[in-house]
Amino acid sequence: MGVAIREAEGNDRELIVRLLDDAFQNDPVSRWVFPGEEHRRTTHHRLMAAFTGIVLAEGRIDVTEDGSACALWLPISPGRHSTAEDPDGAARLREAVDPGNERVERVARLMAEVHPVDRAHEYLWMIAVAPARQGEGLGTALIREVIDRCDREGQPAYLEASTARSAKLYERLGFGFTNRAVDLPDGPRMWPMWREPR
Template structure:
């Protein structure tokens, strides 16, 4: 049986923020940005809210009909990076989320610095699955729905894996490590991954 997927609306904002907050509480990168369990519990949701607002404005959020998983996508035109032509987005995000935490700004700058900019592509910014629903294939279904369209339209896709487990999932879906890892200062590794479109039969 397939997974029912719809496009999130503004009225889904709080659901998406809560879902991302729960899904990424134990993520290595979230733990680096917000060190300490209590601090992360108090503050992490603000960053997820900033991401959600950005993608609701400029991209698309796919949501399973039961609200257990979501994927945040941006269509990136060739020759541009997310944030091109805008104000200093990392600074604005830090000010809105946690002004005293320089890592909020740093993670945005570091990921922008490794983001490929020469070809148009679909960028999977984040994907979150409720902790008690992980392992059911919801994340795979969300990603495959977009990759099927990428294959039909001849568009590549890009993401940064934030854990070894997620990297393995993405590899099964056809993503390949670009060869240039991002080692966060005194923190975990992120793996930029690219997927060329597959020929449709």
């Protein structure tokens, strides 16, 4: 049986933020951005809300019909970064989310340095599956929804994997490393990955 997927709307915002917050609380990058557990518990959701707002305005969020998984996609034009990766956007993001935390801005700037923008592509900014539903293929179904379209339209796709485990999943879907890892200072590594259309 297939996974029912629909495009999120404005009234799905709270659901998406909660899903992202739950799924990424213990992600290595989130732990680096918000190193204190209590601070992360009380602040992390603001970053997820900011991301959700950007993608609702500029891109597309796909969500499973049961609300257990979502994928945030941004169309990237040649020569253009996403709002959060733009230098001014990264500073505004920090100010809105956690003004005293330079890591909010720094991670966005580091990601922008390796994000290829010489060709139009679909950018999988984030994908989240409720912790209790991980391993059921929901993330794969969400990604396939867009990469199948990319294949039909001859468009590449891009993402940054935040764990070696997720990188393996993306490899199975045709993504390959760009050979420009992001090493967060005294923190984890992120693997930028690119997929040519098939």
